[in-house]
Amino acid sequence: MSLPVQELLARGVALTDVALERLLPGSEVLPHSIHRAMRHSVFAGGKRLRPLLAMETAVMVAGSEMDGVVELGAALEMIHTYSLIHDDLPALDNDDLRRGKPTCHVAYGEAIAILAGDALQTLAYETLANLRCSAQAAVQIVKEVAVATGTGVGGSLPPGMIGGQVMDVEGEGQKPTAEMVEAIHRAKTGALITVSIVTGGIYAGGSAEQIAHLRAFGERIGLAFQIVDDVLDLTQSSESLGKTAGKDTATDKATWPAVFGIQESCRQADALVKDAFLALDGFGERAENLKSVARYLTERKN
Amino acid sequence: MSLPVQELLARGVALTDVALERLLPGSEVLPHSIHRAMRHSVFAGGKRLRPLLAMETAVMVAGSEMDGVVELGAALEMIHTYSLIHDDLPALDNDDLRRGKPTCHVAYGEAIAILAGDALQTLAYETLANLRCSAQAAVQIVKEVAVATGTGVGGSLPPGMIGGQVMDVEGEGQKPTAEMVEAIHRAKTGALITVSIVTGGIYAGGSAEQIAHLRAFGERIGLAFQIVDDVLDLTQSSESLGKTAGKDTATDKATWPAVFGIQESCRQADALVKDAFLALDGFGERAENLKSVARYLTERKN
Secondary structure: OOOOHHHHHHHHHHHHHHHHHHHOOOOOOOOHHHHHHHHHHHOOOOOOHHHHHHHHHHHHHHOOOOOOHHHHHHHHHHHHHHHHHHHHOOOOOOOOEEOOEEOHHHHHOHHHHHHHHHHHHHHHHHHHHOOOOOHHHHHHHHHHHHHHHOOOOHHHOOOOHHHHHHHHHHHOOOOOOHHHHHHHHHHHHHHHHHHHHHHHHHHOOOOHHHHHHHHHHHHHHHHHHHHHHHHHHHHOOHHHHOOOOOHHHHOOOOOHHHHHOHHHHHHHHHHHHHHHHHOOHHHHHHHHHHHHHHHHHHHOOO | OOOOHHHHHHHHHHHHHHHHHHHOOOOOOOOHHHHHHHHHHHOOOOOOHHHHHHHHHHHHHHOOOOOOHHHHHHHHHHHHHHHHHHHOOOOOOOOOEEOOEEOHHHHHOHHHHHHHHHHHHHHHHHHHHOOOOOHHHHHHHHHHHHHHHOOOOHHHOOOOHHHHHHHHHHHOOOOOOHHHHHHHHHHHHHHHHHHHHHHHHHHOOOOHHHHHHHHHHHHHHHHHHHHHHHHHHHHOOHHHHOOOOOHHHHOOOOOHHHHHOHHHHHHHHHHHHHHHHHOOHHHHHHHHHHHHHHHHHOOOOO
């Protein structure tokens, strides 16, 4: 059954937040500071897009609601949050504001922020190891997530999230080229979005062929998502973004509009989404909700 | 067959280093800086005690050499190294020297050191997901490692490695009590040593009863190991330690000798090792090599 995207988004947030509330140690659990720091960043108003992609993919592949897939979503959100906490640190992007709130190190100090990021990565893998699917599927999911969020290993595999962060840090001050921006975007944001879709499919018991289609879909959606993010950074105010707007330009960061301009960037994002949808042809009407979410990713305003 | 401990140690280093060399991306793989930083810290002359404990435990439980257990050891060493890299950062212990070499952030800068630590944790889980054991055993190993290296969740489980680091950071400047030092030691060092032994047993297909005995053994050995480390910090020179000696006293850190004195600390470490050996009674003579390694941990001079 196809639902309005606002309903899908609201349900994604509600379900993910309940799971995260249950999986994260409480603020009263010792040692207090790190659990409060983890919760500060995890419950800072994230849109839970990666969990939503995992959940909608699983439902699409299984053809019905999937028990426990929300825990996969929660683990992906923990990984996303750990990467934001570390990315915001003074030694990296040095950001004070994230989703309209003080960043983790501003609120809890650098030492606790570093360890809170570490602990969220650790808790994500604990959560994946506890997934209510077969051990074979769980091991495959752990492997997919680790590869997607690692440094990449050169030719045979695309670089992962941390590899993208390194390229981003090292590219600062250089004139961005199309190849460089695409490589950074595919790695830094695209890989985690792709793996959210792929692991949702693995959780639901998808065939190798289905997983290949999901991967093709995810790679295009992931890149489109980051292009839109770059455009929003240029065109929206800090207030509506909840983070420091225009920062990417100010620091000469590798962004899509810096290479292609705003209009062409928007056109390419749209084209990527349309192209991505072709990969879902085999799922027929069952793909409608996932497509709505993907469409939202290129039409959102913050 | 029982071997001299120096032979066991040398074999542990040699086998682990071959596996790490194979598992870590090469220095020439893009992005260069992070792979060089990871290798800098992983190949800084570590004694590979955690891999050795995992390997000797697996051989003891299986009754013969275990194929592929060295990859489990390599993953544990990656986790150990990631924790050292982050612990050495300016915001935490601010150490310039580790095993006689510049620490990761001194050699590669803070941003790359933070990401290199992150990437070693990620690669450890990728490695665990690729272990050549059953999927059931691999999932159990991922779970055990994540719990042991996390923050702990209050009453039901002992705190893990990151929880110990937090307690250590927050305890600085306070007069250390016996309870506090024991909690920090069990979490910060003990948990990873214990899980090296426990996962070696799981990899080898040990029964629940055997795993319980291994856990009891590991907890005592882990605590004894850290007590000896504290004593060495007080009694050895920086040169023989390869790190800044006396730093624990200088910063009023929670150490065993600060509470019990040097002589009583040594006595307690010996008593813990003897007590630990009782838990291995069921393995008979097959436990000799593992016992030799454990004995070495409390007699080492650096």
